[in-house]
Amino acid sequence: MAHQTWQRALRAPLWKRLQGVGQRHARNLIPQTVLMLPLVWLVILFLLPMLIIGYISLTVPASAIPPFLHIFGWDADFFSLTISLSFESYFNVVDDPVFGFSVLNALRISLITASITSVAGLAIALSINALPKQWHLLFLGLMVLPFTVSFLVRVYAWIGILRNTGLINTVFGYMGLGPFDLIDNDRAMVIGLVYTYLPFAVFPIYVAVERIPRELYAAARDLGAKPGRYFVSVVLPLCVPGLLAAWLLVFIPVSGDIVVPELLGGTDAIMVGRTIWLTFFTSRDWPTAAALSIVLLVVVILPILLVRNYIDKTMQFRY
Numbered sequence: 001m002a003h004q005t006w007q008r009a010l011r012a013p014l015w016k017r018l019q020g021v022g023q024r025h026a027r028n029l030i031p032q033t034v035l036m037l038p039l040v041w042l043v044i045l046f047l048l049p050m051l052i053i054g055y056i057s058l059t060v061p062a063s064a065i066p067p068f069l070h071i072f073g074w075d076a077d078f079f080s081l082t083i084s085l086s087f088e089s090y091f092n093v094v095d096d097p098v099f100g101f102s103v104l105n106a107l108r109i110s111l112i113t114a115s116i117t118s119v120a121g122l123a124i125a126l127s128i129n130a131l132p133k134q135w136h137l138l139f140l141g142l143m144v145l146p147f148t149v150s151f152l153v154r155v156y157a158w159i160g161i162l163r164n165t166g167l168i169n170t171v172f173g174y175m176g177l178g179p180f181d182l183i184d185n186d187r188a189m190v191i192g193l194v195y196t197y198l199p200f201a202v203f204p205i206y207v208a209v210e211r212i213p214r215e216l217y218a219a220a221r222d223l224g225a226k227p228g229r230y231f232v233s234v235v236l237p238l239c240v241p242g243l244l245a246a247w248l249l250v251f252i253p254v255s256g257d258i259v260v261p262e263l264l265g266g267t268d269a270i271m272v273g274r275t276i277w278l279t280f281f282t283s284r285d286w287p288t289a290a291a292l293s294i295v296l297l298v299v300v301i302l303p304i305l306l307v308r309n310y311i312d313k314t315m316q317f318r319y
Contacts, residue, residue: 050297057290060084067284089291099275099292103299106255106272109186113193114201114251120194121201121246122239125209128202140206143199151196155263158192159183162264184266192260197253201246208242209235244307252300272296 059068069084093099128139146154161167162182172178182188212235220230258273265271272292279289 050294053290053293056286057089057294058085058087059287060086060088061285061287066286068286086287089285089287090295092288093291093295098270099272102270102272102275103292103296105270106296107299109189109193109261109271110251110254113190113197113254114247116190116194117198117201117250118205118243118247120198121205122209122243124198124202125206125242126235128206129209136210140203143202147199151259154196155192155260158188158195158264162188162191183264184268186265186269189261189265189269192264193254193257196260197250200249200253204245204249205239205242208239212238241311244311248304248307251303255300256296 055071056068059071061067062069071083071085073082073084124143128136131139159166163169164179164181164183166182168182169179172180216234217230220234225233256273256276257271258277261269261271261274276289276292276296279285279292
């Protein structure tokens with residue numbers, strides 16, 4: 001049978017045989033191309049910019065455009081090759097207390113914000129999951145509805161709410177309380193950051209919660225487990241991957257946020273994103289700003305690796 005099939009294939013015209021080969025290659029090429037798109041996106045939008053920043057961090061500042069000397073260059077007569085490789089920018093980052101404080105303060109605010117959003121995201125995800133199935137999509141859509149409004153408009157709205165003559169202090173003023181200092185401090189900054197990044201925490205936690213079989217609750221209830229015991233022993237362990245993903249999705253962008261600390265934190269809010277911005281565009285010290293960016297990247301990557309290692313060990317133990 002196979003021999004007859006081969007004979008029919010060989011008797012077919014050459015153009016039909018080539019067309020069949022081309023179709024098979026095209027079918028194999030489509031999934032390979034789809035799989036390559038994320039890799040190309042990662043290289044162009046992440047790896048290549050980080051390589052450029054890493055290159056600038058090893059250069060020497062100069063009064064020129066751009067304001068640094070390239071590592072490899074020629075002298076004025078173009079007779080000899082000059083090498084201007086320097087680690088001075090990294091020493092500046094380590095020695096200057098302002099840079100160290102800005103990194104530590106950014107990590108502190110990011111840790112607080114990520115923790116609050118993770119807890120709030122878990123509560124919201126559980127509340128949505130408790131609703132009938134047909135309502136889930138509606139409430140998830142309401143979570144992203146604020147994104148249809150400009151980010152700056154939403155942050156400025158919080159200024160109107162938190163300032164001394166704002167909505168909150170006005171309400172407390174009618175009660176004979178206040179005014180409270182709610183603006184230009186860390187509290188205002190955390191409130192704005194939690195509001196901004198809360199949807200990023202809700203969705204991964206909702207996915208983890210939605211995967212929990214509802215039969216587990218009935219089984220736990222039949223075994224005499226109270227709701228609190230069921231939450232701690234069943235729901236919370238199954239939500240850990242979603243909680244960790246939500247924590248990282250908030251922690252990473254908050255650590256480099258510029259707009260919210262600038263508008264709600266006041267002049268005393270020294271965050272690493274703002275420090276990098278000022279070093280780049282005000283001081284025009286591109287090598288030091290690039291070195292600070294690399295340091296921030298290394299500091300942010302560390303918790304990512306720890307969380308990934310924890311998830312891998314947990315999944316290996318579970319399965």
